[in-house]
Amino acid sequence: MLHYNIQLVAEIMQARIVQQAAGNSYVEHLLIDSRRVIHPTAALFFAITTNRRDGHDFIKEAYNKGVRCFAIQKEIDTRLFPEASFLLVTDTLKALQQLAAYHRRRFAIPVIGITGSNGKTIVKEWLYQLLNEHYSIVRSPKSYNSQVGVPLSVWQMQPQHTLAIFEAGISQKHEMEALQQIIAPTIGILTNIGEAHAEGFADAAEKLNEKQKLFSSAETVIFSTEKLQPLSLNNIAVYSWGFAAGNPLVIQTINKHLSETTITFSAGVTTNSITIPFVDDASIENAITCLAVCMYLQVPLQRVQEKFLQLRPVSLRLELKSGIHNTTIINDSYSADLSSLTIALNMLQQQGQHVQRTVILSDFQLTAEQEVATYRSIAELLQQHHVQRLLTVGPRTKALLVPQLSAAISSMSFDSTAALEQQIDSIPFQNETILLKGARVFELDSIAQLLEQKTHQTVLEINLSAITRNIRAHQQLLKPSTKIMAMVKAFSYGSGSYEIANLLQFMKADYLAVAFTDEGVALRKAGISLPIMVMNPEPVTFDALIDYNLEPELFSFSILHAFESFLEKEGINSYPVHIKIDTGMHRLGFMPSELQELVAVLTRQPIFSVQSVFSHLAASEDPSEDAFTLQQASLFDDACRYLETSLGYSFLKHLDNSSGTIRHPQLQYDMVRLGIGMYGISPAAVKLQLEEALTLKTTIAQIKQLQPGETVGYNRRGIITKPSVIATVRIGYADGYPRNLGNGIGHMLVHGQKAPVIGTVCMDMTMLDITDLTDVKEGDEVIVFGPQLSVTTVAKQSGTIAYEVMTGINQRVKRVYFEE
Numbered sequence: 001m002l003h004y005n006i007q008l009v010a011e012i013m014q015a016r017i018v019q020q021a022a023g024n025s026y027v028e029h030l031l032i033d034s035r036r037v038i039h040p041t042a043a044l045f046f047a048i049t050t051n052r053r054d055g056h057d058f059i060k061e062a063y064n065k066g067v068r069c070f071a072i073q074k075e076i077d078t079r080l081f082p083e084a085s086f087l088l089v090t091d092t093l094k095a096l097q098q099l100a101a102y103h104r105r106r107f108a109i110p111v112i113g114i115t116g117s118n119g120k121t122i123v124k125e126w127l128y129q130l131l132n133e134h135y136s137i138v139r140s141p142k143s144y145n146s147q148v149g150v151p152l153s154v155w156q157m158q159p160q161h162t163l164a165i166f167e168a169g170i171s172q173k174h175e176m177e178a179l180q181q182i183i184a185p186t187i188g189i190l191t192n193i194g195e196a197h198a199e200g201f202a203d204a205a206e207k208l209n210e211k212q213k214l215f216s217s218a219e220t221v222i223f224s225t226e227k228l229q230p231l232s233l234n235n236i237a238v239y240s241w242g243f244a245a246g247n248p249l250v251i252q253t254i255n256k257h258l259s260e261t262t263i264t265f266s267a268g269v270t271t272n273s274i275t276i277p278f279v280d281d282a283s284i285e286n287a288i289t290c291l292a293v294c295m296y297l298q299v300p301l302q303r304v305q306e307k308f309l310q311l312r313p314v315s316l317r318l319e320l321k322s323g324i325h326n327t328t329i330i331n332d333s334y335s336a337d338l339s340s341l342t343i344a345l346n347m348l349q350q351q352g353q354h355v356q357r358t359v360i361l362s363d364f365q366l367t368a369e370q371e372v373a374t375y376r377s378i379a380e381l382l383q384q385h386h387v388q389r390l391l392t393v394g395p396r397t398k399a400l401l402v403p404q405l406s407a408a409i410s411s412m413s414f415d416s417t418a419a420l421e422q423q424i425d426s427i428p429f430q431n432e433t434i435l436l437k438g439a440r441v442f443e444l445d446s447i448a449q450l451l452e453q454k455t456h457q458t459v460l461e462i463n464l465s466a467i468t469r470n471i472r473a474h475q476q477l478l479k480p481s482t483k484i485m486a487m488v489k490a491f492s493y494g495s496g497s498y499e500i501a502n503l504l505q506f507m508k509a510d511y512l513a514v515a516f517t518d519e520g521v522a523l524r525k526a527g528i529s530l531p532i533m534v535m536n537p538e539p540v541t542f543d544a545l546i547d548y549n550l551e552p553e554l555f556s557f558s559i560l561h562a563f564e565s566f567l568e569k570e571g572i573n574s575y576p577v578h579i580k581i582d583t584g585m586h587r588l589g590f591m592p593s594e595l596q597e598l599v600a601v602l603t604r605q606p607i608f609s610v611q612s613v614f615s616h617l618a619a620s621e622d623p624s625e626d627a628f629t630l631q632q633a634s635l636f637d638d639a640c641r642y643l644e645t646s647l648g649y650s651f652l653k654h655l656d657n658s659s660g661t662i663r664h665p666q667l668q669y670d671m672v673r674l675g676i677g678m679y680g681i682s683p684a685a686v687k688l689q690l691e692e693a694l695t696l697k698t699t700i701a702q703i704k705q706l707q708p709g710e711t712v713g714y715n716r717r718g719i720i721t722k723p724s725v726i727a728t729v730r731i732g733y734a735d736g737y738p739r740n741l742g743n744g745i746g747h748m749l750v751h752g753q754k755a756p757v758i759g760t761v762c763m764d765m766t767m768l769d770i771t772d773l774t775d776v777k778e779g780d781e782v783i784v785f786g787p788q789l790s791v792t793t794v795a796k797q798s799g800t801i802a803y804e805v806m807t808g809i810n811q812r813v814k815r816v817y818f819e820e
């Protein structure tokens with residue numbers, strides 16, 4: 001470990017030490033997120049300030065977790081934190097970058113910097129898979145390639161490393177100069193420059209030009225001449241590949257077989273070939289880029305040929321599934337290294353529904369020099385993430401990790417995956433979150449399958465990262481101070497309950513809202529501590545409401561009186577409540593004419609504390625009703641003014657739902673209530689770059705060849721007029737696939753190709769006409785809806801709206817959550 005004391009850090013960042021605590025010594029870890037404190041004593045927290053968040057607001061939280069060293073860009077009252085040191089800089093992000101750039105300069109190893117529109121992460125991960133026995137590699141975790149992610153990646157460089165591989169991603173002009181300073185690649189890789197991404201550049205030339213700035217001090221740049229014009233880089237050698245002679249790496253043939261591709265090539269005097277287990281063009285291109293790197297680094301080909309054959313798809317997904325005996329399974333059994341373990345443990349911690357946390361961990365594949373230190377770090381990580389139980393698989397974890405565990409962690413060791421499999425029935429697993437993490441060779445996947453709940457093959461996948469980005473996209477339209485109430489009624493629009501709530505809590509949403517008390521109780525039992533509003537609080541549930549600290553929406557005199565009597569009887573004062581005003585929706589709420597009487601009740605004794613007053617827009621998405629929307633807002637204003645004056649105190653006001661937030665941001669008041677927009681459904685989805693977060697998928701159970709005159713399904717409604725191929729898929733109306741999509745009205749996607757529904761939709765199954773589709777076999781995946789086939793399209797075909805289709809998906813359909 002290279003050491004940095006406070007003085008050196010201050011010097012590097014040109015910081016002024018405004019407070020120095022006695023005794024604190026070295027900075028080993030850089031921290032930007034107060035929720036992610038792992039090594040508090042050796043961490044330096046950067047109070048990074050963006051449009052929305054001021055990192056200085058989180059100093060207290062970090063300090064309470066033990067962090068004692070802070071980089072700040074504005075004066076704060078440091079006396080509140082007497083044990084901490086403070087470094088004042090002009091820009092905390094720049095300071096972070098400067099420190100990383102300094103750190104980078106301490107190493108003279110080859111450093112690969114990868115940029116381009118697509119394939120950066122895959123090339124990086126594949127290079128790691130190909131070269132990790134040849135080099136001790138440090139690389140960007142996941143796709144940490146931003147202005148913040150790059151410095152954190154580079155900071156991981158340590159003396160034992162012999163090769164570094166970092167990604168650089170940019171979204172605006174002038175960002176690459178900063179990344180170049182930090183990565184200072186000696187070898188550059190330019191993957192393809194796609195048009196697809198809206199990347200904030202005037203045109204392709206500007207984008208290419210900007211990206212090339214990463215290479216300004218590189219020795220060589222590796223790229224393909226197939227898609228890119230040769231680069232005009234001053235004094236920088238190129239190592240290009242393509243079909244044309246004259247490239248240092250000439251591709252001769254590309255032969256696709258059933259599931260493999262063989263690529264023959266010549267480089268200098270050698271002619272040889274590699275085979276990869278992929279047939280798609282993007283994988284082939286990425287593999288050749290990796291080949292070019294191997295050739296350039298003069299890695300003996302026979303040492304990597306076999307590795308090419310074993311290349312694995314890069315799964316950046318961390319999946320969360322429900323398991324046996326009320327457990328939650330996080331399956332990350334594809335990679336084993338410290339940074340991906342840290343990411344997985346963070347997810348384990350973020351999902352707080354179970355107190356008990358178990359990790360099943362296989363040996364990592366490490367060199368002898370790396371082993372001791374790595375297992376020591378793992379032992380620390382497990383302790384810091386409050387893991388209570390560890391099951392190890394393999395001899396190395398048993399010998400080197402188990403002895404270092406803290407006393408709070410119980411452990412069991414197994415020699416092999418098979419040994420664990422054999423004994424798994426005798427190990428109690430219950431009410432806990434279980435993380436599986438291991439090197440691919442250990443095939444922990446088989447353990448995951450034993451632990452996961454067995455259900456049929458229709459799943460609803462929920463992309464938690466997309467939800468995060470969608471919420472941010474809405475926040476961009478709001479003032480930084482405007483709060484967010486996330487509507488998680490109806491199982492979060494069908495997507496789940498505590499899984500989404502945990503994410504929202506982690507993202508620091510301000511409020512949650514559910515339809516019924518029992519939904520709120522379920523969230524509390526899963527450890528959700530955010531304030532929760534209950535929109536339909538029935539009097540029989542008042543006990544539970546109070547026991548679980550849930551806040552009712554009061555919308556009528558009958559519910560108001562019932563709750564008042566209840567509070568009186570219980571002797572409770574100042575209970576938080578929310579008042580709903582009916583400004584034109586005419587569903588629930590007090591009418592403007594009833595406000596005087598409402599105030600009389602609210603003020604006759606101090607048992608209510610009005611947290612918020614709100615109303616609901618009837619047609620916020622509809623431009624032709626904008627006049628009505630504004631009229632609703634005006635009635636709402638009047639009501640709020642009257643209530644505020646009469647009550648004598650202020651409360652939160654809120655009106656906008658998702659489409660209101662987008663179309664009427666001037667009506668954001670103190671808070672907005674986001675529902676469907678979080679899932680990426682909106683008329684403005686394209687403009688806001690929202691991503692659909694839900695994918696409903698199933699599989700093909702059987703394929704049949706049918707002849708003219710035959711029929712398909714009940715009542716013989718599917719009529720075959722030409723030789724046809726029919727696939728039966730495992731989803732029906734009992735799962736929530738609308739029955740009126742039968743007989744050619746709806747379609748699904750098989751390998752991206754449209755497959756119309758033929759015949760009527762059955763209870764558990766549906767038949768598709770796949771006659772015109774290519775390469776379809778039994779067991780193949782079928783997309784019912786998702787980013788490629790919008791749930792909005794499916795809803796339209798069915799004569800309804802996305803809300804109904806989403807919330808109609810039966811609970812028997814397994815929910816799988818993932819982060820990218």
Ligand SMILES: *Cc1c(COP(=O)(O)O)cnc(C)c1O
Pocket residue numbers: 487616656657658659673674675676677
């Ligand atoms: C469901 C609901 C919302 C959210 O509506 P979206 O259109 O899904 O954003 C907001 N407010 C109330 C009162 C709701 O019932």
